[in-house]
Amino acid sequence: MMYNPLVLPELKEMLQTRDEKGLKEILEELHPATLADFSAGLSSQETWELLSYAPVPRQAEVFSYFPLPKQVQMVREGDPQRVAQLLEAMPHDARVDLLKQLDEAQVEQLLPLVRPSDRRDIRHLLSYPEHSAGAVMTTDFAWIPAHVTVGQALEQLRQQASECETIYYVYVLDRYHHLVGLVSLRELLLAQPDQLVDEIMQSEVISVRVDQDQEEAAQVLAKYDLLALPVVDSQNHLVGIITHDDVLDVLAQEATEDALHMAAVAPMEENYLEAPFTRVWERRAVWLSCLFIAELFTFTALAHFESAIKAVTALALFVPLCISTGGNSGSQAATLVTRALALGQVRLRDWARVLRHELLMGMALGLTLGAIAFVRALFTPESVLDGISTWRLAQVVALSVAAICLWGTLVGSMLPLFFRRFGMDPGYASTPFVATFVDVTGIIIYFTIAQTLLLSASGQ
Amino acid sequence: MMYNPLVLPELKEMLQTRDEKGLKEILEELHPATLADFSAGLSSQETWELLSYAPVPRQAEVFSYFPLPKQVQMVREGDPQRVAQLLEAMPHDARVDLLKQLDEAQVEQLLPLVRPSDRRDIRHLLSYPEHSAGAVMTTDFAWIPAHVTVGQALEQLRQQASECETIYYVYVLDRYHHLVGLVSLRELLLAQPDQLVDEIMQSEVISVRVDQDQEEAAQVLAKYDLLALPVVDSQNHLVGIITHDDVLDVLAQEATEDALHMAAVAPMEENYLEAPFTRVWERRAVWLSCLFIAELFTFTALAHFESAIKAVTALALFVPLCISTGGNSGSQAATLVTRALALGQVRLRDWARVLRHELLMGMALGLTLGAIAFVRALFTPESVLDGISTWRLAQVVALSVAAICLWGTLVGSMLPLFFRRFGMDPGYASTPFVATFVDVTGIIIYFTIAQTLLLSASGQ
Numbered sequence: 001m002m003y004n005p006l007v008l009p010e011l012k013e014m015l016q017t018r019d020e021k022g023l024k025e026i027l028e029e030l031h032p033a034t035l036a037d038f039s040a041g042l043s044s045q046e047t048w049e050l051l052s053y054a055p056v057p058r059q060a061e062v063f064s065y066f067p068l069p070k071q072v073q074m075v076r077e078g079d080p081q082r083v084a085q086l087l088e089a090m091p092h093d094a095r096v097d098l099l100k101q102l103d104e105a106q107v108e109q110l111l112p113l114v115r116p117s118d119r120r121d122i123r124h125l126l127s128y129p130e131h132s133a134g135a136v137m138t139t140d141f142a143w144i145p146a147h148v149t150v151g152q153a154l155e156q157l158r159q160q161a162s163e164c165e166t167i168y169y170v171y172v173l174d175r176y177h178h179l180v181g182l183v184s185l186r187e188l189l190l191a192q193p194d195q196l197v198d199e200i201m202q203s204e205v206i207s208v209r210v211d212q213d214q215e216e217a218a219q220v221l222a223k224y225d226l227l228a229l230p231v232v233d234s235q236n237h238l239v240g241i242i243t244h245d246d247v248l249d250v251l252a253q254e255a256t257e258d259a260l261h262m263a264a265v266a267p268m269e270e271n272y273l274e275a276p277f278t279r280v281w282e283r284r285a286v287w288l289s290c291l292f293i294a295e296l297f298t299f300t301a302l303a304h305f306e307s308a309i310k311a312v313t314a315l316a317l318f319v320p321l322c323i324s325t326g327g328n329s330g331s332q333a334a335t336l337v338t339r340a341l342a343l344g345q346v347r348l349r350d351w352a353r354v355l356r357h358e359l360l361m362g363m364a365l366g367l368t369l370g371a372i373a374f375v376r377a378l379f380t381p382e383s384v385l386d387g388i389s390t391w392r393l394a395q396v397v398a399l400s401v402a403a404i405c406l407w408g409t410l411v412g413s414m415l416p417l418f419f420r421r422f423g424m425d426p427g428y429a430s431t432p433f434v435a436t437f438v439d440v441t442g443i444i445i446y447f448t449i450a451q452t453l454l455l456s457a458s459g460q
Numbered sequence: 461m462m463y464n465p466l467v468l469p470e471l472k473e474m475l476q477t478r479d480e481k482g483l484k485e486i487l488e489e490l491h492p493a494t495l496a497d498f499s500a501g502l503s504s505q506e507t508w509e510l511l512s513y514a515p516v517p518r519q520a521e522v523f524s525y526f527p528l529p530k531q532v533q534m535v536r537e538g539d540p541q542r543v544a545q546l547l548e549a550m551p552h553d554a555r556v557d558l559l560k561q562l563d564e565a566q567v568e569q570l571l572p573l574v575r576p577s578d579r580r581d582i583r584h585l586l587s588y589p590e591h592s593a594g595a596v597m598t599t600d601f602a603w604i605p606a607h608v609t610v611g612q613a614l615e616q617l618r619q620q621a622s623e624c625e626t627i628y629y630v631y632v633l634d635r636y637h638h639l640v641g642l643v644s645l646r647e648l649l650l651a652q653p654d655q656l657v658d659e660i661m662q663s664e665v666i667s668v669r670v671d672q673d674q675e676e677a678a679q680v681l682a683k684y685d686l687l688a689l690p691v692v693d694s695q696n697h698l699v700g701i702i703t704h705d706d707v708l709d710v711l712a713q714e715a716t717e718d719a720l721h722m723a724a725v726a727p728m729e730e731n732y733l734e735a736p737f738t739r740v741w742e743r744r745a746v747w748l749s750c751l752f753i754a755e756l757f758t759f760t761a762l763a764h765f766e767s768a769i770k771a772v773t774a775l776a777l778f779v780p781l782c783i784s785t786g787g788n789s790g791s792q793a794a795t796l797v798t799r800a801l802a803l804g805q806v807r808l809r810d811w812a813r814v815l816r817h818e819l820l821m822g823m824a825l826g827l828t829l830g831a832i833a834f835v836r837a838l839f840t841p842e843s844v845l846d847g848i849s850t851w852r853l854a855q856v857v858a859l860s861v862a863a864i865c866l867w868g869t870l871v872g873s874m875l876p877l878f879f880r881r882f883g884m885d886p887g888y889a890s891t892p893f894v895a896t897f898v899d900v901t902g903i904i905i906y907f908t909i910a911q912t913l914l915l916s917a918s919g920q
Contacts (some may be wrong), residue, residue: 029664033684154649161650168628168645168687185645186627189618204489222712224493225705227628227687244704245685251708252682255715256799272800273813281821284792285828288865291788292829296836298780306844309776316769316776320758320899323780327787328751328892332744339716340732353733361741368745369752376756384766405748431891432788439780 008041015042015049027054027062036065044070044077057162060089069274072101075110084113087122091165093138093246096125125240133217134210136250137231137240140164143171144197146180151193157185169228171238172201179205179230179238207232210239215254218247258427291432297440298323305447313384315450318377318397319443325369325401326408326442327435333358333412334434338426341416351417355410362409363402370402388454396453400446407445408438468501475502475509487514487522496525504530504537517622520549529734532561535570544573547582551625553598553706556585585700593677594670596710597691597700600624603631604657606640611653617645629688631698632661639665639690639698667692670699675714678707718887751892757900758783765907774844775910778837778857779903785829785861786868786902787895793818793872794894798886801876811877815870822869823862830862848914856913860906867905868898 014022027035027050039047047070051059063071063086075083075098087095087110099107099122111119121139128134142164144153153170161167170188172181181201191200207230208217221229221242229247231240302309302319309316337354340346346354377394385393412434416426474482487495487510499507507530511519523531523546535543535558547555547570559567559582571579581599588594602624604613613630621627630648632641641661651660667690668677681689681702689707691700762769762779769776797814800806806814837854845853872894876886 029662031664031666031684158649161646167649185649186621189614189627189645190621202489204491206491222705222708224491227704244687245682248682248707248711251711252803256803271805272796272803273806273810273817277820277824281824284821285825288785288788288792288825289828289832292781292785292832292861295781295784296832298784299777299836302777302780303841303844306773306777306841310773313766313770316779317759317762317766319776319779320762320783320903321752321755324755324758324896324899325748325752327895328748331891332748336732343712343716345731346733350733357733360737361744364737364741365745365748368749372749372752372756376759381763384763401752431791435787435895436784439784443780 008038011038011050012042012046015046020053023050023053027051027058032062032065035062036067039066040070044074047074048078048082056085057089060086060091064090064094068098068101069271071098075102075106080110080113084110087114088118091138092121092125092140093136093165096122096135099126128210131214132210133208133212133214133231133242134240136214136217136246137210137242138165138246139240141171141228141230141238141241142167142169143173143238144183146172146174146198148197149193150188150191150195150197150200153183153188153197154193157188165241165243166228169226169241171205171230171241172197173238177237179207179232179236181205182230205230207236208242209234214242214250217242218250218254221247258425287432291436294436295439298443301440301443301447305443305451308447308451312386312388312393312450312454314380314386314388314393315396315447315454317380317384318400319446321373322397322400322404322446323439323442326404326438327431328408329362329365329369329405330408330412330434330438331431333362333409334416334431337413338416341420341426348417348420351414354413354417358409358413359406362406365409366402366405369405370398373401374398392454396450399453400449403445403449404438404442407441408434411438411441468498471498471510472502472506475506480513483510483513487511487518492522492525495522496527499526500530504534507534508538508542516545517549520546520551524550524554528558528561529731531558535562535566540570540573544570547574548578551598552581552585552600553596553625556582556595559586588670591674592670593668593672593674593691593702594700596674596677596706597670597702598625598706599700601631601688601690601698601701602627602629603633603698604643606632606634606658608657609653610648610651610655610657610660613643613657614648614653617648625701625703626688629686629701631665631690631701632657633698637697639667639692639696641665642690665690667696668702669694674702674710677702678710678714681707718885747892751896754896755899758903761900761903761907765903765911768907768911772844772846772848772853772910772914774840774846774848774853775856775907775914777840777844778860779906781833782857782860782864782906783899783902786864786898787891788868789822789825789829789865790868790872790894790898791891793822793869794876794891797873798876801880801886808877808880811874814873814877818869818873819866822866825869826862826865829865830858833861834858852914856910859913860909863905863909864898864902867901868894871898871901 011026014026039050042050047066051062054062063074066074090098099110102110111122114122125134125137125139140163142157142160144156148156157167157170168185170183170185171179172183174180181198181203182205183197183201187200188197206220206224206226208220210231210233217229217231220226221244226244228241228243230238231242233239337346374394374397377397378390380390380393415434419428420426471486474486499510502510507526511522514522523534526534547559550558559570562570571582574582585594585597585599600623602617602620604616608616617627617630628645630643630645631639632643634640641658641663642665643657643661647660648657666680666684666686668680670691670693677689677691680686681704686704688701688703690698691702693699797806834854834857837857838850840850840853875894879888880886
């Protein structure tokens with residue numbers, strides 16, 4: 001790890017004593033992410049002051065690494081002229097991420113201060129729908145026209161270098177800005193200066209459409225091990241690129257969403273501890289209430305078997321064990337299949353293979369748990385047996401546990417495929433969802449077995 | 461997306477008719493990942509034949525993109541001399557990933573055929589423990605000595621370019637191979653040829669130690685938006701680099717592990733459908749059985765309240781509703797806190813803030829669910845009331861649901877912090893774990909409230 005020769009109190013003192021030489025050195029040498037860590041301890045005013053010791057391009061670079069809430073606060077408390085200057089110099093995707101967080105009034109106050117070409121670029125990027133490739137891409141890519149030589153290309157790159165997010169992939173465009181090729185800086189460096197770029201470029205360029213989902217774009221970049229992925233419109237005009245570090249952000253965002261699906265929380269953009277209480281309550285309560293209302297059917301199902309419960313108390317005592325078996329086996333199967341879908345190990349058309357696999361697995365797991373249940377049920381105390389033999393009760397419980405385990409496994413494995421089939425995120429087949437469904441049906445399985453084996457046999 | 465001008469039957473026909481020109485063109489122009497997709501439909505022999513139409517470096521590149529099981533099968537059925545040639549030309553991390561999958565006997569047969577320098581490199585990389593930075597890094601990085609000029613550096617890079625995984629970050633080493641600086645190809649390109657590299661390089665280089673966890677390394681690369689992260693030993697010798705695409709693999713691997721924790725499955729390296737049945741059964745059965753045995757305590761807890769259940773049948777009917785409330789609210793809180801920990805939004809020392817937050821949230825959620833429960837319980841059928849007033853029963857159920865919801869939320873939010881505190885993965889505080897714990901304790905809460913409010917009041 002980087003050695004940080006500086007502590008916060010020192011930095012504050014340097015700011016107070018206006019230690020120009022020291023501050024300039026810090027701003028020049030530390031990584032922007034490290035500077036952003038430090039500035040967490042500074043007020044907006046102090047941070048603006050710190051930034052003023054660096055030239056504007058460096059200010060913009062460091063500012064982009066601040067967490068979004070800090071950026072928003074600094075914009076609110078900063079001089080609009082300085083903010084506009086920063087916006088001009090910031091990476092094109094980072095500044096749009098910031099502007100999306102501001103009130104419309106603030107945006108309309110700032111934009112007229114930004115130079116027209118940047119203003120157009122901002123309005124353009126702001127227009128793409130959330131979660132689309134267009135919303136995560138940046139427009140500051142390096143490009144060269146077709147038909148130039150390698151030497152000319154390198155010269156043009158030198159000129160663009162300071163304004164581009166990456167110059168390691170150079171896109172070749174025709175006169176109408178259609179994407180016709182890709183050449184890496186490595187290839188340019190190895191080629192002869194008088195060679196034509198057309199001869200060394202790759203003409204089969206992997207790209208995504210601007211309206212594709214950001215997650216699909218991330219998967220393409222990962223699959224082909226790319227540094228950056230070009231984004232084109234429906235006429236194959238190059239409109240932007242998505243870089244490898246954007247993909248890491250997209251994946252983190254999607255992972256959070258998946259985890260929240262699994263925990264049955266509506267998606268939240270905000271930081272866990274900083275989000276407003278009522279909004280968090282709302283998002284958590286909506287899902288918990290839905291699950292709760294679904295669970296009300298466990299009461300209805302149990303009430304249906306009221307006479308069986310009254311006849312043999314022991315039956316009621318095994319209810320939580322039976323239904324939790326379904327929930328656990330179901331969520332296990334659902335997670336495995338969801339994950340296998342995400343990794344591409346399983347496709348929709350493999351559903352029959354998955355079903356066969358989980359049918360056998362559900363039986364094997366059911367036998368395992370049924371055996372444990374059988375042994376435990378043999379030790380049921382006399383007082384709750386109401387005249388039933390423990391031997392017979394153990395049979396009922398073991399058979400029910402095995403059947404419910406198999407049922408849970410089958411439901412859990414098929415639901416993600418079912419959701420995917422109908423264009424929904426398989427992650428919705430989450431543990432609480434599966435568990436709730438299997439709870440209600442598990443009660444019905446359990447008491448149907450009990451009534452068949454136990455009560456009819458003993459004549460009740 | 462790339463346009464694929466080729467379908468599998470065509471490719472097979474080209475192989476049969478030995479269409480040299482066509483095959484050479486395909487191998488040259490398609491992306492290795494696309495070629496790997498195609499070869500999924502070819503046998504090992506056909507794939508070896510296809511590869512033979514490309515020069516060895518290109519063969520190695522394409523081969524590295526095959527899924528590991530395919531690579532293993534091809535090695536088994538291939539000519540050892542050709543395999544050794546491929547190993548020499550493969551990326552250094554990819555070939556070690558392959559060799560880790562082979563039997564020791566196979567490795568010992570192949571290694572003597574590989575040239576000594578590569579053999580040493582392989583043995584070295586094989587020696588790092590799984591999940592360490594050393595195990596994912598590659599040793600084919602670009603480097604230059606200190607004190608050269610920019611022009612000399614570019615010349616050296618041109619010579620190394622074909623053997624390096626990336627040349628966009630160039631590491632500056634002193635004569636003892638200590639890492640003393642980093643210069644990007646962009647910076648080299650913008651500098652004057654006669655400038656000294658020492659003057660333009662960054663001397664504060666962000667690196668990880670070879671024995672650090674791969675996940676930590678991935679986080680560092682992501683935080684600083686790096687293309688590659690240098691890996692050093694305890695004396696700051698540069699021993700390898702981890703590239704951005706390795707990090708995507710690491711993150712996918714860790715995400716799978718986390719998901720499996722959450723579903724209570726012991727980690728599996730294998731593909732979901734291809735792993736041996738008995739091994740999968742074992743891994744799934746171990747956890748399901750543990751949870752099942754823990755759930756047996758629900759029976760014990762319920763048996764303890766046998767007289768209450770016998771006195772009022774309705775109490776038994778609300779058991780699944782009450783305990784599922786605890787499970788759902790607990791898993792929601794656990795997932796939110798685990799995710800916030802993973803994103804760095806919450807640290808261990810914030811436990812008191814989290815507790816306060818979840819205490820309020822648990823009460824708010826408990827009131828919400830309690831209100832729904834109250835309304836539902838008012839409609840309990842007469843036949844299961846056994847003389848208790850619905851009004852009183854509704855109070856018991858509502859209060860229990862609220863209390864268990866609060867309890868589940870507190871347990872769920874504190875368990876991940878507890879696990880982290882004792883050096884364990886917070887992900888172990890998974891839904892099934894939390895649900896099982898809260899099931900048993902929820903029964904005790906419910907019947908304690910019932911006995912206090914209902915049975916003692918009615919004199920039983």
